[in-house]
Amino acid sequence: MNTEQTALELLELEQIPDTAWELLREGVNSARSPLHTPCLGTLGANGPSLRTVVLRHCDEPQRLIGCHSDGRSAKVREVMKEPQASWLFYDRDRKLQLRLTGRVTVHLEDGFADRAWANTRAMGRACYNTTTGPGQAVPQPATAPSRISAQEEEQTARGHFAVIACRIDFMDWLLLSAKGHRRAQFQWRGEAWTGQWVSP
Numbered sequence: 459m460n461t462e463q464t465a466l467e468l469l470e471l472e473q474i475p476d477t478a479w480e481l482l483r484e485g486v487n488s489a490r491s492p493l494h495t496p497c498l499g500t501l502g503a504n505g506p507s508l509r510t511v512v513l514r515h516c517d518e519p520q521r522l523i524g525c526h527s528d529g530r531s532a533k534v535r536e537v538m539k540e541p542q543a544s545w546l547f548y549d550r551d552r553k554l555q556l557r558l559t560g561r562v563t564v565h566l567e568d569g570f571a572d573r574a575w576a577n578t579r580a581m582g583r584a585c586y587n588t589t590t591g592p593g594q595a596v597p598q599p600a601t602a603p604s605r606i607s608a609q610e611e612e613q614t615a616r617g618h619f620a621v622i623a624c625r626i627d628f629m630d631w632l633l634l635s636a637k638g639h640r641r642a643q644f645q646w647r648g649e650a651w652t653g654q655w656v657s658p
């Protein structure tokens with residue numbers, strides 16, 4: 459067992475939320491972190507709808523996490539209709555599962571989305587410069603999008619870009635351990651997290 463795993467096992471209940479946010483920050487900043495690619499759950503027309511996304515935002519004081527997406531995608535339509543989302547993270551090395559839920563805001567043409575767009579790379583931007591939206595039928599698989607070269611293309615891509623931001627108000631922490639699994643749940647109570655250990 460590695461020392462980091464032991465450190466997580468020694469956490470007191472009230473230390474867990476800050477630790478979770480620390481790991482989420484690492485998830486944004488490091489593509490190698492398993493928390494970089496969570497599963498985002500929304501409520502679709504046919505029930506729960508899940509997909510992998512890249513974690514792009516983490517703001518502990520605001521309790522916000524978020525990802526980037528195409529504004530034409532099903533997930534954006536779904537959260538606009540039902541603005542609740544669930545996020546699932548699993549870190550195999552740390553033996554940690556983290557489940558978060560909260561209320562979603564979609565940012566399309568505001569300052570939040572502008573700032574996020576300013577931080578995207580050329581390759582990322584090119585993905586939004588498409589005439590067909592995600593999930594639309596196409597005659598054959600698309601070729602890789604080419605880099606944006608004209609102002610007009612940049613505007614098209616920016617017009618499709620969206621940030622899905624979620625204000626977290628519930629956390630479920632599950633740390634697997636041979637000494638006994640440690641599971642805790644936390645609810646945001648307006649000013650602080652209120653938590654309790656629960657049976658795994």
Ligand SMILES: Cc1cc2nc3c(=O)[nH]c(=O)nc-3n(C[C@H](O)[C@H](O)[C@H](O)COP(=O)(O)O)c2cc1C
Pocket residue numbers: 495507508509510511512513525526527528531532533534592593
């Ligand atoms: C590793 C990985 C990372 C992904 N990251 C994103 C992402 O950050 N944003 C996104 O919209 N789709 C991302 N996708 C694609 C989604 O999983 C999904 O296929 C797509 O967004 C359409 O989902 P929807 O129809 O539910 O909107 C990613 C897929 C994989 C496999």
